[in-house]
Amino acid sequence: MMLQILTGINILFLPTNILGNMEKFLNFKIIKFFILILIIFSCDSHIKNQDLNLLPSIKNKLFTNEFSNLKPEKIYQAYSSKNNELPIRYGYTQQITKGDSIKSVIDFSIDEKINLDNEGYILKIEEEKIIIRAKDTAGLFYSFITLNQIIEDSKNNNTNLPIISIDDFPLLKFRPIHLDVKHHTEKKSYYFDLIDYLAKLKINGIIVEFEDKLKYETRTEVGSSDSFSIEWWIKLSEYANKRNIKISPLVQGLGHASYILKHAKNFHLRDKPDSDWAFNPLDPRTYELQFDLYKDAIRATPFGKYLHVGGDEVYLIEREGKTELELNLFWLNKVSEFAEKNNRIPIFWDDMPLKHAGLYAPMFDDKMDKKEVDEIWKKNEINLQSFIKKFPKNAIYMRWNYQKSHSYGNQKAMDWYTKNNLKVMGATAGQTRWTLMPRNQSNIPQIRSFALNSIEKKINGLLLTLWDDDSPHFELYKRGISAFAEYSWSGDNLSIEKFKSIYRLRNFGHLFYNDNFEFIDILERPAELWVNLLLSKDRGNSSSRGSKPEVSDIIDLPDLNKRGEWSKKYNEKIINARNSLKLSEKVDKIINNIKSKDHKNTYTLDVYQQVNELTKFTSNLILKLEKLDKEGDLNNISSVESEFNEVRLKFEDVYQKTRIINKPKDYILDQDHHNHPANQTINFDWQFLSEIVLLDKLKKKYN
Structure with a gap:
């Protein structure tokens, strides 16, 4: 069929052996032709929809919707006619070294006379060259940071670098x-x-x-x-x-x-x-x-x-x-x-x-x-x-x-x-x-x-x-x-929503630009509810050592002789706990989905997960107390202490990978005029103070 489309009726008059060979040859050419057409249309569609998802973003840019001949992995050398030194570089630009003017893809220099504010730079990606002109050493440093993001995106999108002209500079001098x-x-x-x-x-x-x-x-x-x-x-x-x-x-x-x-x-x-x-x-x-x-x-x-x-x-x-x-x-x-x-x-x-x-x-x-x-x-x-x-x-x-x-x-x-x-x-x-x-x-x-x-x-x-x-x-x-x-x-x-998408892309990976991967906003609500979930009165932050939290701050426990009264008294907390768990489930699914794909900054995701796990424990604790109140069966709370110890152990294990979680033993706590939660204890107890006090209260009441 494809052969006839290209050759028309005259093909019928060719000898059979020539016709057979030609058919094979033309079929091969036709397949290559259609593949080429598909690639062109695919690339063209990509170009038209592509934007520079840089962080910080670029205000002044001329984007041609065309690609250069520069492959991301082939950008090795840079040349400076003024013999400027290469700045400190990150990511893909770390492979770049100084070279001569002929072999170098990048032509860079510092030019104080360019009409840009301090820290500004001009970055042009042409068909065969990258040209950088920086106002000062800071501008040169920032130009390579921008270039690295462009190279990273081209690598992720499996394209050459886009042809583009950028004038970039800060709108606030001190940041x-x-x-x-x-x-x-x-x-x-x-x-x-x-x-x-x-x-x-x-x-x-x-x-x-x-x-x-x-x-x-x-x-x-x-x-x-x-x-x-x-x-x-x-x-x-x-x-x-x-x-x-x-x-x-x-x-x-x-x-x-x-x-x-x-x-x-x-x-x-x-x-x-x-x-x-x-x-x-x-x-x-x-x-x-x-x-x-x-x-x-x-x-x-x-x-x-x-x-x-x-x-x-x-x-x-x-x-x-x-x-x-x-x-x-x-x-x-x-x-x-x-x-x-x-x-x-x-x-x-x-x-x-x-x-x-x-x-x-x-x-x-x-x-x-x-x-x-x-x-x-x-x-x-x-x-x-x-x-x-x-x-x-x-x-x-x-x-x-x-x-x-x-x-x-x-x-x-x-x-x-x-x-x-x-x-x-x-x-x-x-x-x-x-x-x-x-x-x-x-x-x-x-x-x-x-x-x-x-x-x-x-x-x-x-x-x-x-x-x-x-x-x-x-x-x-x-x-x-x-x-x-x-x-x-x-x-x-x-816009704020556009920023959030770019933040996810740059921090967690190019697959996560879509709003379906937004979990931070969702997690804010369980974290907010967690603060007061075990407190008798909303305080805005956790208990302070200036009071007796087991008496004045922490919620009452169910009276097993008065079934259902506790649930009525704390009905709002029960509703909040259920709602919080629903949101936490969404957060779990999104973070686990991100982790199952090609991603980066796993540790940041781990920290968010531990926040989510702590809020889940406390919400589940409220629901177990509700069940105890209605059924009177102490088995409903028999495992809460071991569950808490496990949650705390994992939480501390993740946090202390980067943080010193305990103060030195000789540390003197001050008078704590503003009730800072982090100023309550020498060790990391302050982070779990409400849970610790409530579990202690459980032991005293039901043992």
Whole structure:
């Protein structure tokens, strides 16, 4: 049939032997022809639907819908006419070495004259060549990070590299994350791996909140026995600096000073003798101690530009006729002067001056009418203006807002700094006071909102805080970190749902772009329900050692003489437990499905699975208590202790692959003013405190 289509009626007049050979020959050619047609159509369809799923994404690109002749596995050599050195490289670009101009596929150089902002670069993939022009060494580093993602995608899609032209640069200059080590540390190797992870996302800064995890040499009592030496932090700083990440210290001073003032040696510096929370800002010895800590922290971070001095959430005794606002500003001027003398820019949490001025509430209330906000400012702005000369000009006032950054009151506060020629920078959050894991879609909506607002206001940067108060595993912060990297670099380029798809693709593998593989959002709800499932009253986080949890916090147990009463009393918890288990089942299926395919970052998936397993245990425990209440049979709870021990063992086994889960035996717990779950016990009991107390209560009641 195919032969006739091509040759027509004249073929009938050929000799039989020639006809037979020709038929074989033409059939072979026809098969090859149709295969070629299928490949062309297949590739064309792929090209038209292909997009660059890069993270961070690229804003300025010219995509031709054509492929180059460059195969991913054949990109070996790079040449620089200016003899620039190749940057540190990751993934597929690690195979690239310097070569001559003839053999090299990549032509790269640094050109300060190109019309791009710092850290920017131009990347062109042509039919036979890749051309890179970078504004600076950081831009060159980032160009190869982008190239690696393109090569990886081409490899996964079994195509050559696409022909494309990219102009790329950050929309926010300073894009740091907050590394809070107050309640635990990771294994040392994890921090180096983390630097590489951040570098690949084009994060360019870390503000490390040392607290007692720096082995201070001047004030040896402050550093805990598990703290890291100044020399070790210098090594980490050097490693980070080579990857365009500058580490700067945060050393809390005026308030949040429990890690210092819990030590008997420093009791005399307390603002209130019975509280380890705040320093007396008028005692000169306060500054002798703080400046010693600052000096060690600056030594430990030799490439840092900033000194974050904290200063938030502090309430002071009014002394010598000075108001709390005046005392705050007195302290701030002292530490800002020190920072300037030591070639650091001071950063200060700005909430207390605004609070003392009566301007705090509108920043955190997005429902407040604009007119009402303006009236509050009209009435109270004078409280700030009267002290404007006492606001240090060299400081950056960090306007933190983790849930309501879009509020008119927050915007008005930021504008006030700009109007008064004071430097302002925002701080959003990837983790606040969420137990087990971040919530609110990893807080992506708020991260995005504050990033876009900062770009619009042309502010220098934005900090992503990652608080250790409730101490989820750091792997669970990575989606929020990636979102921060995306929106601080590229602005309003991706929808939140599009970002999530690209995050899955880049972090778990190219097969998981589809929404069917989304499990993190689903798991947030069981984690949220877990927090209060065993508590008699919702607390927002787990029990604190400041109370007697077995009496005041943990739910009652069934009275076997009053069948069904417990189930009625805790009906809402039973419903929540059932709903939680349904969601956990979905999470199990999705994660197991991902693990059954070609995937990466297995450890991150393992951590999510352990979170899911813990929520499942607690939900099942509620349902077993319901069954006990209705049937009166103690066999319903006979195995719960062994089940818990197994869950805990697996949970700890996974977590401690990267984390130090226990504090040293000589560690001194502070007064725990804010009920931090991670501050309840020396060992890892705090993570399971509600379960431990309830199981103990079961033993006492039914044994």
